[in-house]
Amino acid sequence: MHVLIAGAGPTGLTLAIDLARRGVPVRIVDQAAEFFAGSRGDGIQPRTLEVFDDLGVLDAVLAAGAPMPVLRAYLGGEFAGERRMAEPVAPTPAVPYPNGWTLGQSRTEAILRDRLAEFGVRVETGTPLVSFEQDDDGVTALLDRDGARETVRAAYLVGADGGRSTVRKRSGIAFEGSTDDSLRMLLGDVRADALDHAYGYWFAADAERPMEGIVLSPLPGGAHFQVAAPLTENAEPTLALLQRYVDHHSGRTDIVLTDLAWVTVWRPNIRLAQCFRDRRVFLAGDAAHTHPPTGGQGMNTGIQDAYNLGWKLAAALDGDESALDSYESERRAVAARVLGLSTALLDKLTEGDDDALERGEETRQLDISYRAPGDHRALAVGDRAPDAPVKDADGHQVRLFDLFRGPHATLLCFGATGPLPIEPGARSYAVLRPGATTAEPHVVDVDGHAFSAYAALDGERVLVRPDGYLGRRD
Numbered sequence: 159m160h161v162l163i164a165g166a167g168p169t170g171l172t173l174a175i176d177l178a179r180r181g182v183p184v185r186i187v188d189q190a191a192e193f194f195a196g197s198r199g200d201g202i203q204p205r206t207l208e209v210f211d212d213l214g215v216l217d218a219v220l221a222a223g224a225p226m227p228v229l230r231a232y233l234g235g236e237f238a239g240e241r242r243m244a245e246p247v248a249p250t251p252a253v254p255y256p257n258g259w260t261l262g263q264s265r266t267e268a269i270l271r272d273r274l275a276e277f278g279v280r281v282e283t284g285t286p287l288v289s290f291e292q293d294d295d296g297v298t299a300l301l302d303r304d305g306a307r308e309t310v311r312a313a314y315l316v317g318a319d320g321g322r323s324t325v326r327k328r329s330g331i332a333f334e335g336s337t338d339d340s341l342r343m344l345l346g347d348v349r350a351d352a353l354d355h356a357y358g359y360w361f362a363a364d365a366e367r368p369m370e371g372i373v374l375s376p377l378p379g380g381a382h383f384q385v386a387a388p389l390t391e392n393a394e395p396t397l398a399l400l401q402r403y404v405d406h407h408s409g410r411t412d413i414v415l416t417d418l419a420w421v422t423v424w425r426p427n428i429r430l431a432q433c434f435r436d437r438r439v440f441l442a443g444d445a446a447h448t449h450p451p452t453g454g455q456g457m458n459t460g461i462q463d464a465y466n467l468g469w470k471l472a473a474a475l476d477g478d479e480s481a482l483d484s485y486e487s488e489r490r491a492v493a494a495r496v497l498g499l500s501t502a503l504l505d506k507l508t509e510g511d512d513d514a515l516e517r518g519e520e521t522r523q524l525d526i527s528y529r530a531p532g533d534h535r536a537l538a539v540g541d542r543a544p545d546a547p548v549k550d551a552d553g554h555q556v557r558l559f560d561l562f563r564g565p566h567a568t569l570l571c572f573g574a575t576g577p578l579p580i581e582p583g584a585r586s587y588a589v590l591r592p593g594a595t596t597a598e599p600h601v602v603d604v605d606g607h608a609f610s611a612y613a614a615l616d617g618e619r620v621l622v623r624p625d626g627y628l629g630r631r632d
Contacts, residue, residue: 159183160313160475165319166190166281168199168263169443169460171270173316175213176468178277180565182475185310186279187301189286189319193271196420197262197347197377197384199457201226203543205523206458208256208464211561218269223261224378227358234365235409240357242518250487251607252544253524254559258517262347262384263457290315292438315473316440318464321427323445329436335429335448335497342389345451346421347382348400349428350374352413355381361407371407382419388453395421428501430494434463434486442467447493449500458523459496463489469543469565469624473583485602488528496523528627534562536613539631543622544611548589548601556601558608561587567624572609573616574598584621589614 159176163170166188172629177184202210202219210216225246231238247256271281288307290299297315301308317325326333353359355376362371366611371601372387389395397418431446443460466489470481499520537544545559562568567584575596579588588600589608602608612620621630 159185159310159314159318161185161471162297162310162314162323163187163316163318164287164590165317165323165443165444165445166267166271166283167318167320167460168192168457169464170316171267171274171281172209172213172461173308173318173442173464173468174279174464175270175274176565177472178274178279179213180468180472181470184279185282186274187282187285187287189282189284189324193281193283194267195264196422197264197382198345198422199263199266200260200375200377200384200421201458202259202261202266203455203458203521203523204253204255205232205526206461207259208559209461211255211559212465212626213273213288215273218272219259219261219266222265222269222379224376225256226260227356227376229358229373229375231360231362231368233362233368233371235363236365238365241360242576243630244521248303251546251605252611253544254557256522256524258522260375262379265379266457282354282429287319287321289328290325290439292436297438301552313475314438314440314571316442316471317445317465318441318443319382319521320444320461321429321448323441325439326431326441326445329441331436331441332432332458333429334432335427337429340427341426343424343451344385344387344389344395344400344403344421345424346385346395346400347419348385348397348415349378349417350383350413351381353383355383359408361404361409363407363409371580373401374404382417389423389620395423395442421593424451428497430490430497434490440467440485442489446490447497449497450503451500455496455523456502459492459493462492462523462526465625472565479556484528490530492526531629536626537611539628543620543626543628546603546608546611547605548603548608550601551599558601561585561601562622562626565624567629568622570608570612570614570620571616572612572614572620574600574619579619581621583624591616 161184161255174186209337216580228240285303288300288302296313317323347621358375360373362368374383374385401415427448429448433442434441434446442463449456475483550556569584569586574588578598588596590602623629
């Protein structure tokens with residue numbers, strides 16, 4: 159075994175898929191005896207949809223989910239209008255999936271598990287990581303399954319085991335930040351059959367203090383709503399408590415809640431690991447950073463941790479550790495920025511700002527970049543590689559994302575009509591203007607979108623990393 163992953167949430171599953179499709183022997187374990195059942199992180203951001211496109215699960219995610227719902231607001235018992243957290247944005251040649259998508263986290267995980275099984279890898283539930291030791295050549299880990307201990311050896315260990323991460327604690331990595339017990343939020347999945355499931359609902363008893371109300375968001379694929387409300391009393395999170403909140407804030411008696419499928423109390427636990435790597439041990443997802451639920455950033459950031467790490471681990475196993483050294487510097491900076499964003503949105507919510515539920519481009523994660531400070535080019539090394547419609551050698555309509563899809567890097571050679579260079583680990587394509595020809599693998603930029611999106615000139619070459627970011631341009 160080359161990689162052992164502790165934790166089978168969205169982060170661990172994404173990493174396992176990315177490694178398995180590269181032919182890297184991987185094992186993924188989780189201490190839970192059963193798979194998680196609940197909505198939790200139900201917002202999938204546009205950049206994560208692009209990741210899912212590459213991993214081969216996008217169609218399943220889109221089929222199972224739904225667009226962000228319209229919220230019907232009722233303040234002080236009166237209908238106050240409809241609103242969206244974010245107005246829908248039309249796709250562009252460079253951004254095919256510009257809008258967020260809704261799908262309960264447990265259903266997202268099920269889709270990822272099914273994809274992982276296609277590579278012959280299955281999650282081992284009820285198998286906690288007990289301890290581990292590492293040396294220059296690998297990691298020796300102790301697992302527990304039904305009281306039976308198993309010692310396993312791996313080249314690398316990745317802790318994707320949540321905010322209480324055993325991997326992080328055993329590594330002695332500080333989890334810097336704060337926990338605020340004065341603020342608590344009630345989250346749960348419940349049926350409310352008197353409400354039209356095509357909409358979300360925002361009820362607030364006091365029209366002057368709408369942020370103290372309760373929000374019910376429809377969950378795709380069933381009749382449940384995810385409910386979120388400030389927990390203002392010291393009480394157990396029960397169906398009766400949720401019913402009392404709904405009765406109070408809606409002023410109605412016909413909304414009867416049933417079938418409480420999942421419930422939790424969330425407290426602000428906003429933390430960032432001091433480092434994401436200790437030699438052959440890595441942290442990803444909530445093990446490395448914990449976020450407020452505001453803005454829908456936590457699960458998405460963890461998935462992109464995994465997507466950043468997978469190809470780098472594979473390269474290191476092939477003898478090139480240079481890219482692996484960049485995992486912490488790239489992803490810790492992103493996590494710090496995203497923590498700032500989600501915390502600012504939480505502050506707006508607690509302070510009762512009128513726009514506290516509005517979400518803009520900054521939450522879609524399409525602008526995440528690893529570019530060097532001081533590089534002010536329109537599209538620099540470290541930026542997300544844009545999509546563009548092009549035609550292949552047979553005249554069929556394709557996209558640059560079709561060229562990128564898979565575990566390889568991609569070298570785009572703009573205007574190249576001669577022999578293409580050989581780039582280790584990459585597939586090379588000429589990107590031609592209409593009328594130009596070549597016998598080499600190529601696409602034709604019929605409408606000029608590729609040249610424009612990449613701000614490219616004839617003769618320029620752009621290397622797109624396996625995770626869809628620019629690795630080099632010359």
